[in-house]
Amino acid sequence: MTKPERVFGRAREWEGLFRFVAGKGPVTGQNGAALGVVSGRRRQGKSFLLQALTEAAGGMYFAATEATEAESLRLFTEALTRYTREVVDIPPRDWNDAIILLFRAFRDRQVPVIIDEFPFLSRSSPALPSIIQRELGPGGSGRQSRARLVLCGSAMSVMGGLLAGQAPLRGRAGLELVIHPFRYREAADFWGITDPRLAVQVHAVLGGTPAYRYEFTQGDVPADLDDFDAWVIRTVLNPQTPLFREARYLLAEEPEIRDPALYHSVLAAIASGNSTNGGIASYVGRKSDQITHPLHVLEDCALVAREPDLFRSGRARYRIVEPLITFYEAIMRRRWPELEIHRAERVWGSVRQSFLAQVVGPHFEMLCRDFAVDADQNLYGDFPAEVGAGTVPDPARRSQIEIDVAVLAAQEPGRPRRVLSLGEAKWGEVMGRAHLARLERARALLEGKGYDTRDTVLACYGGSGFATDLTSAAETDPKILLVDLDRLHGYTQ
Template sequence: MEKPSGIFDRDYEWSQLTRFVQYHGGEATLGVVSGRRRQGKTFLLDAVCRAADGFYFAATEATEAEALRQFGTAMAHHLGEPVPRRFERWDEAIQALMLIASDRPVPVVIDEFPYLVKASPELPSLIQRALGPQGQRAGSPIRLLLCGSALSFMGSLLAGTAPLRGRASLELVVPTLDFRLAREFWELDDPSLALLVHAVVGGTPAYRREFTLGDVPRDRADFGPWVIRNVLNSGSPLFREGRSLLSEEPELRDVALYHGVLSAVAGGNHTRGGIANYLGKKSTDLGHALTMLEDVGLICREADAFHGKRSAYRITEPIVSFYHAIMRPEWTDLERPGSAAQVWERSQATFCSQVLGPHFEHLARLWTRWYADVSTLGGRRTRVASGVLPDPANRTGHEIDVVAFSRMDDGREKILAIGEAKSGDVVGRAHLDRLERTRALLMDRDERATPETRLLLFSVAGFMPQLEEIARAREDVQLVDLERLYGGS
């Protein structure tokens, strides 16, 4: 099946769906597709059904009886039957569904599957029974795809002792576009503008057209006005998106606590102790909240590069970080028409320190993990992290934004490179001197570091001529500006 021209990228996802749908076996098969809302899952699956003449059903929040009526109507429409089918129970509907294909594989998509299960909890068990040996022999070669945006629920469908465990032939997660693809999708030639936009809305495709009506900032000077008219504008869908993503997760019930945790992280409190102190709670009281936010994909926990038992929490959705750092503290003023420009003007320091800076550090790690080549790092990296290096002599700790590891033939780890990312400063010799002192301290405290450990300096504003001259003469010093971040290795 040829991917429709209207689908941007998603080549991998399309190839996996094509492979699943075109499997030539005569038995019914199951696939599970998940991902956060606004990533284009529905667009992708609808395109698959159109290309292969499949059956697509989008569930709604409804009672069981109403959902069955909607399902029967959609099935009759797909089969060209003049009268809607009537089902009293889901076992009847599933039995009919299993016979929808005859002499060829037919994709069948049930979108927003969690809505159906909420009203009919037995549905996964009924599908499991239909996919069992007896059901497959009596059925037809349908390619059943269950899709949903509730990540914790979709992840549990195939986990542990769940009825559908071991039944799926496809488990596909549709991610957000990475920062390079997002720049291409937004059609932004200026990498500095691409960075600013990505720091606010990330790589969610729907924010490009549906949520902004195709409004793209013309240049750096238009970035602020673009934020005001699209994100801080109470009449725009993006205005409430940062908090809507939380309310859309059915597993998250204590919304106030979850918002508090996200505000703590957005404010620079990345450890469990720091979050607890921000909220005035004990760290032991936050275990469930942190786990739930991880399960639904709103935060992630990243292990410290130098201390395996320590970790830092990071918000995964830029629009959520922006909401909690910039909008939530100013919500009263933002709801008043005409105040957005003033809020944005007085929030510049916060935006740079709590949104843009941490985001640039994250992109520096992504670049090192996925785009930096062997000649840049001096070896093949196996993982990339950040960490705090203790300095007992000076009673302090040194935050290292990027730490790249490799694994030697004997299985031991080696630190290939350490790096520092600056979103505001023009980076010069003083930054290199500091990174060299950090490397020396690291060599004293960690046998994985060597004199060959490379020094990476990332900058939004660029580099001083003296530092560029040093980098040209020294292989262990690598400078990464925005042009290299977005297009080089």
């Protein structure tokens, strides 16, 4: 199957879907139904991609809705009848009958059968995953079928639980595909933005969610860097656009979130720079153990990521995964009443500096870590095995050094852990020799703690350029790496 031209990117995802549809069943060398699970947050293009797959492969696509079990069964049977053009003599009484009917209808057709928004069905019919598991197992109707059944959904806590732990479908899936937002370089191409400074700022607001490009902004792209402020005002801060309330809806759509006020406060804490468990608890006004559950729920919903400190065991930081939520919590939420009455220009003028410091700055650090993840062995001397942020204690100065981009090699038994690179990222500050000196101090401290730092590359990631003393040092020392915005986006090497 050739990927349709209308599907931007997603080459790896399309290849995985193709292999799943074209492959053999669960028993090697024999036919049989196979199960795939596709998940991802809303607006990422899952349905668009799967609809293109069914068209290319001649499959069946059924989108569930919020309905009772009886209505869902009726809608599903009607969809199956339209596809097979075979009238069902006895309508299924329940999902036991419906799943058997499904597998029997595809005894001679090896095509994808997509059930989209599966959480709507499992919510009203909790036994449905167990029924599918039974029919895929020995003696089930799936053993005589060639259907490639794909369950898709956006409720990440529900979809993640389908194949986890003791779940009925655990071990049954031949495909487990998560559709992520476009990465920052791909997002810039998708938006048609070639100015790297503009691309970073747009990505800091909307990330790589495909739906925001056309459906939510009607194709409105900032013409240039000078148009960025006006673009923010006429799109995300405009009460007449769907983007205005989108961040709220992203939280409300998750079924596991039952106390929105608490969860918004937790997200606001992270957006304000309180990234540790203790810092979040202090901001929210709760004890640390009282926010453990909300943080776990936000992780399960793929709205928050827990990232370990690479140099301090047992310590971790939390990061909001969706940029639009960060923008909402840091910029919009506290000025919501004014924005609702169309005071966007006045609000934006007063919060723009906060946007650069609280939103763009941390987002730029995250992009620099993504840059390091994609690096080949030539950039840091070896392939990165682990990339993240870290804190290096400096007891002599009673302080600690924050490392924005730490790159570690794979752990080798009996050898000290190799530090491939230590990096600092600054968005609105020209980087100079003082920034390099801080990295040199961190390298010496890590060497004293038993790390292998002999070949460590000291990297400065500058959103506003570099001072002459730093560029001169980099010209004479191959272990000093300077990454500007052009290099970050792959425009230069």
